[in-house]
Amino acid sequence: MTAAASPSNSTATDQRALSVLKSVWGYDAFRGVQADIVRTVADGGNALVLMPTGGGKSLCYQVPSLLRPGVGIVVSPLIALMKDQVDALRQVGVRAAFLNSTLSPEGVREVEAALVAGELDLLYVAPERLLLSRTLDLLARAPVALFAIDEAHCVSQWGHDFRPEYGQLGVLPERFPHLPRVALTATADERTREDILHVLGLHGAPQFVSSFDRPNIQYRVANKEGPKTQLLDFIRAEHGAGTGGGDAGIVYCLSRKSVEETAKWLQTQGVDAVPYHAGLSPRERNMAQDRFLNEEGLIVVATVAFGMGIDKPNVRFVAHLDLPKSMEGYYQETGRAGRDGLPSTAWMVYGLSDVVNVKRMLDQSAAPPDVKRVEAAKLDALLTYCEAATCRRQVLLTYFGETLEEPCGNCDVCLSPPRVRDATREAQMALSAAVRTGNRFGSAHLTDVLLGRDTEKVRAMGHHQLPTFGVGRGHDEKTWRGLLRQLVSLGYLAAGEHHGLMATPKSRALLKGETTFQMREEALAPRAERRERSARQGRAPVDAHDRPLFEALRQWRLGRAREQGVPPYVIFTDATLKTIAELRPGSLNTLGSVGGVGGRKLEAYGAEVLEVVRGQAGSRQPSAVSRQPTVAERGTAGNAAVLGVLRGGGQISPAVTTASAIKTAPAEREASPTPLFSPHATGDKPQASSNPEVAATLRELRRELSRETGHSAFVIFPNATLEALAARQPRTLDELRGLPGMGEKRIEAYGERIVDAVLTALDG
Known part of the structure; x- marks a missing residue:
């Protein structure tokens, strides 16, 4: 079953959970399905949680761990994540610790003693450490509250980050059948979910699926022309690179060589950037990661080896200089931007060579045929997303089984709509050129043939005598390369050996005129105000x-x-x-x-x-x-x-x-529901008593605005502002000015709705 967000009954567990949320983390309300998950696990139930990066997965096991007697055991895949989580928890007063290889023997003994003595609220442990007989025996003697398995997609060979140790976590339901288990992940298709349920013994447990939408992220995809220069222009124009106060960002590249070259080139351009990939020494990787976490405005250029478990909330952009291998990988990587809910960008450039390289790598991999088929389908879905002429967010959410009724207005397609035209005749020309040259030449040679270029290679192969030689002179080279990329992306051409392109069986209907081909042309240049808004x-x-x-x-x-x-x-x-x-x-x-x-x-x-x-x-x-x-x-x-x-x-x-x-x-x-803070003791002047009906109406308006904007309720306006509004009862926009928290930006965004709500409450 899939649990959906619904109004929660007011139970003792709910009230205790809200009390913990406010007093420990400073938030007055849970988001989405968080409250339902917390109640389920706190009351002793199992759960599978699918929630996007930045959606608040951690609270779904941290709060229940504080509500239940004993210590919450969190299985986490990365040492860096453990340290970050523990640092953050200690800041808010939670007794947290971790067990991993960075601890000295004395440190390990201290944590183990605290575990058995019940002196911890949360303990983070790597799967390798958890599976040791010594650790399992300790847990059998300790007061354990629950088990939380983070990044749970790692249990499945179908997942994009499979880790064999995760596959052995079936020991938990065997050894501790009566303790609640909650599995959490940001992305998992149906097959991966089935593996999670099977391995962790969660059959029959409710599945809580949050919206995959991250409305604060602006999705943008561009054709790769000069990738490093395109990247530099992007981060200089929109993220302050080189100004001394720039934004933090992650740049993903496919190869280690590309990572090194891109990081070095950015440094020569005055951008504070560091490389990160598996080929670096542990010391170099740790240094890069520590700098990224502890400094403001640093950019990390990395392979996909970097990122899983990174808890930095103010990453303002994620850029891809090469095509990812799947929609799941792309979604998880871009989800590392804007975890704090503030506007951020997912920016990518890709070209024909990316499509050819990734498809060839997939074809040449040693994976079984059924795995290859699954991975090919995932890649095709990503290519469809890249070539989309409709709202990117709608395409992305549809892939994850979710429907967005209206275009988002916050992606490049919505902001600068591309032209789409019937290019059936041009597609037939390109396919014919591939067939007549033997289905073994790359895009550069096919473009030369179509444009009628009498190059040495064209003449040596005799291709200047083909009927297709020069038939495409009516278009420029950029148009033909874009068309060939789309034909490959959509499966009409396939990459063979040595980057050669060959017509696929799918192309026959197109060559015979039995179907048409719609080509996505270059996006219209954005108007000045759109560029300014984007920046x-x-x-x-x-x-x-x-x-x-x-x-x-x-x-x-x-x-x-x-x-x-x-x-x-x-x-x-x-x-x-x-x-x-x-x-x-x-x-x-x-x-x-x-x-x-x-x-x-x-x-x-x-x-x-x-x-x-x-x-x-x-x-x-x-x-x-x-x-x-x-x-x-x-x-x-x-x-x-x-x-x-x-x-x-x-x-x-x-x-x-x-x-x-x-x-x-x-x-x-x-x-004894004594308020945590006395307003008079802290120097606040007593406010006029607020109108309870106005206050209730404003709370409902705030919830409505929160749903509409995707911002948390207290970003819309905090309690202090709500109380002041309920006391002042403003009837005009001018009466809003001067109230605490009601700056011009809030008045412009919400002022009319607030005044309408006040008048409605007073009229009622």
């Missing part, structure tokens, strides 16, 4: 008015991250900093309403963030940077215990944390 969407959408504060917050974040030896986004994501820059909070209470500012982070960084905001406002007050908020500033002593800070920086900390307090005493928390 704006490549960067985080921060208004000019808010950018100085946003950049000041980024600089503060970078300094704090370096002090702690963690990636900057572990402190706060760009999306959180953007909201702070727009809201300009004046108190801890208002800052606490921002999505991504949980109790632990508010205690650790709240005073410093407010100091940065005040500094940018020009009203510098006595520094509070070295001072942490007192218990009195946050209300009761009980709340201070809930917001206990991890100390010591070691592998394990026994301190009481937000997560552990909720986990060990849920009944006490439910019986």
